[in-house]
Amino acid sequence: MNGDADPCREGFLSSLRDEFLVSRDDARGMIADFHEEMRRGLAGRPSSLSMLPTFAGRPRGTERGRSLFLDLGGTNVRVGQAALDGQGRVELAAVERTVLPRTIMSASATELFDFLAGCVDRFLLERGLDDRRPHDLAFAFSFPLEQSSLLSGRLVNWTKGFTVPGVTGEDVVALLRAALARRGREGIRIAALANDAVGTLAAGSYADPACDLGVILGTGTNACYYERTERIERCRGDVAVGEMIVNVEWGNFDRLRANPWDELLDRSTHNAGRQRLEKMISGMYLGELARLVIVKAAAAGLLLRGANHAAVATPHALTAERLAVAVRSADPAGAVGIEGAAPADGAVVAWICRLVAVRAARLAGAAIAAVISWRDANLERGHVVAIDGSLFERFPGFRENMREMLRELFGPRAAGIEFRRVRDGSGMGAAVVAVVGPRTGGGAGAC
Ligand code: GLC
Numbered sequence: 404m405n406g407d408a409d410p411c412r413e414g415f416l417s418s419l420r421d422e423f424l425v426s427r428d429d430a431r432g433m434i435a436d437f438h439e440e441m442r443r444g445l446a447g448r449p450s451s452l453s454m455l456p457t458f459a460g461r462p463r464g465t466e467r468g469r470s471l472f473l474d475l476g477g478t479n480v481r482v483g484q485a486a487l488d489g490q491g492r493v494e495l496a497a498v499e500r501t502v503l504p505r506t507i508m509s510a511s512a513t514e515l516f517d518f519l520a521g522c523v524d525r526f527l528l529e530r531g532l533d534d535r536r537p538h539d540l541a542f543a544f545s546f547p548l549e550q551s552s553l554l555s556g557r558l559v560n561w562t563k564g565f566t567v568p569g570v571t572g573e574d575v576v577a578l579l580r581a582a583l584a585r586r587g588r589e590g591i592r593i594a595a596l597a598n599d600a601v602g603t604l605a606a607g608s609y610a611d612p613a614c615d616l617g618v619i620l621g622t623g624t625n626a627c628y629y630e631r632t633e634r635i636e637r638c639r640g641d642v643a644v645g646e647m648i649v650n651v652e653w654g655n656f657d658r659l660r661a662n663p664w665d666e667l668l669d670r671s672t673h674n675a676g677r678q679r680l681e682k683m684i685s686g687m688y689l690g691e692l693a694r695l696v697i698v699k700a701a702a703a704g705l706l707l708r709g710a711n712h713a714a715v716a717t718p719h720a721l722t723a724e725r726l727a728v729a730v731r732s733a734d735p736a737g738a739v740g741i742e743g744a745a746p747a748d749g750a751v752v753a754w755i756c757r758l759v760a761v762r763a764a765r766l767a768g769a770a771i772a773a774v775i776s777w778r779d780a781n782l783e784r785g786h787v788v789a790i791d792g793s794l795f796e797r798f799p800g801f802r803e804n805m806r807e808m809l810r811e812l813f814g815p816r817a818a819g820i821e822f823r824r825v826r827d828g829s830g831m832g833a834a835v836v837a838v839v840g841p842r843t844g845g846g847a848g849a850c
Contacts, residue, residue, distance in 0.1 A: 412705045416751070419696065422662035423762040427811045429660065430769035434812075436658035437773035441651070445630070447637030451657040451679075455650040456638055457601050458553045459836045461629055462609040464491040468838035470594055471532075473523055473579075474543035474602075474830035477563040477622030477687065478503060480519060481827065482526040485834035491610045493831050499526050512569040516582035524586050539594040541833035543602050544575055545623065547652050553841045556596045562654060562678050563623045563687055595837035598650045599791070600625040602832025605648070606825050607789025609835045614787040614823065616774055617648075617832075620767060620801070621792030623678075624685040626651045628774050653770050654681030664695050671718060680770065684763040686794050690721035693759045697721075697739075697752060707741060707748050714740025726756045727798045763794070764801045768808025775820065782816040791828035 425433075437452070444454030467489035474481040483498035501522055507515055523540065527533045546565070548556035555576045561567065570578065576593050583591050597605065604617025604627050618626045630649040632638065657679040661669070668682055668691055669675050682688045694715050700706040715721050721739055729738040735753035736744035744752070775786050794801050802822055809817040825832070 409705070411703075412700075412751075415700060415703070415705050416754075419755070419758060422664070423758045425762055425765040425769065425808070430765070430772070430808060430812055433659070433766075433769050434773040434776060437653075437656065437770065438777055440656060440658065441773075441777055444651075445635055445637060445649070451655050453547060453559065453650075453652045453655065454635075454637070455547060455549060455559070455598075455652060456635055457548075457550055457597065457627070457648045457650050458841050459595075459597060459601055459605060459648045460839065460841065461646055461648075462605060462835055462839045464609055464612065465489050466609075466835075466839050470539045470541050470834040470837040471523070471526075471591075472541040472543060472830040472834045472837075473519060474545075474599070474827075474833065475503075475519060476543075476545045476599060476829065480522050481830045482522050483827070483830050483834075484530070484532075485831050487609065487835060487838050493606060493609060493835060495827060495831060497526075497530055498827060498830070499529070507567075508564055509566045512567055512573070512578060513582070515567050515570070516578045517585065519579060520582035520586045520588065523583065523591070524588060527588075535590055537590045537592055539837055540591050541595045541597065541830075541837035542576060542579055542593055543597055543599055543829040543833035545599040545619070545829065547650070548575070548596065548598055550596065553595050553597075553836065554593065560674070560677070562674065562681065564673060566673055595833055595840075597829075597833040597836045598625070598627065599829030599832075600627040601648050601650055602830065602836060603789045603791045603825050603828030604628070604832065605835040605839065606828045606832035607787065607823060609832075609839075611787055611823070613785055614789050615778070616771065616786060616788045617828070618767075618771060618788055618790045618795075619792045619829070620685070620790060620795040622685060622687045624654050624681050624767065624792070626653050626770065626774055628778065630778075651774065653774075654678045654685065656680040656770070659683065664692055667695055668692055680766065684767050684794075686723035686792070689723045689759055689763055689794075690726050691719055693726055693756050694718075694721035696755050696759070700751075700755075706751055707736070707744055710736065710744040710748065711742040712744075714742075723794065723798065726760060729753055729756045730760065731799050757800075760798060760801065761804050764798075764804030765808045768805035769812070771805065771820075772809055772812045782813055782819055785819040785821070787821045787823050789823055789825045789828060791825050795822075796824060796826075
């Protein structure tokens, strides 16, 4: 970056470049560590990857049926109705999206679950489904779950800024059922509980049997894949039947080279020390990382002298959406709300935004490479990766940078890995999980 000839600024920018670099060797080291953590997690030993059994099997693509779904993500709640046609297609009859009020993230458990039940209630009323007939409802819950069956799961811990007390360790299906009952909706049968990554994989593989990895790149980030049940050592007893989706919870991977900005960001969060990979990749944190760098550079007099940067002065003032605008804007500083910046400073702002986002995409690419190579070390088959989330969908250059990382790691064989966007994957996929039902029988309660 040669914004101008200021040697202090050049020095600052050059250390930034090193701090955010993910070289091919870094990625290779990360993959080896990832595999070790996966192995430990599957064995039930301490690991930053919890490798959670989900009791969801691989759809055949021929299942037919319909289900309502309720999808609690990090930013939105979606309620919808999905129909599986028995030929690999899922039709979404209707989807209603409600932005989650920020206050709900720290409200009481009753308030949170009443809010969710209210969204379901409204959907049924507005869609004329209010006939009090029994309905199946699939619950997509985008947080780590310790499941003992497809129909129940305890929250392991909150992530993505949620702090609602009284939910950790509790069965979220029981909490939802109670809230629906408070609304007089006892007739709704909760037919499946699935994490969003799990839903995305189920939806992807209902449509295409080559799909074997589900990834979320949105407010948070995570992945899941099909594991042979005999390798899930943490499950004891009669579960050695075929395959089961394992929720990696890769956002918590922590064998990473954290730079000073990562440390600063981590210290400011509710869950310091946790979700370290998520804090480098996902939409909830990218803007804040860039903001921390910009503010520090400005305070050191290296950037934005004479400009008004009050708009980025407060924590979380810069969102990933703004970053996405800035990286392709003719006025990047203006795009993030900074007024009166010199054009050269604007170019540096855009460069910082890109730097943070490119690292995120490369880390996501390396993590995908790790999970694929866990099951197929030499890339002997093709792989379809089902992906949902705003970063993947909308952040300029994100998927290209992920691809580039795969090419650096696998050479021409990377062409055998296809990214496939699965829109509304988590809710629609939870409905798929509900219709498909448990595949790995006999194991309820065994993990
Ligand atoms: C967080 C959650 C995880 C979820 C992901 C994407 O990492 O812990 O369960 O899948 O966000 O929403």
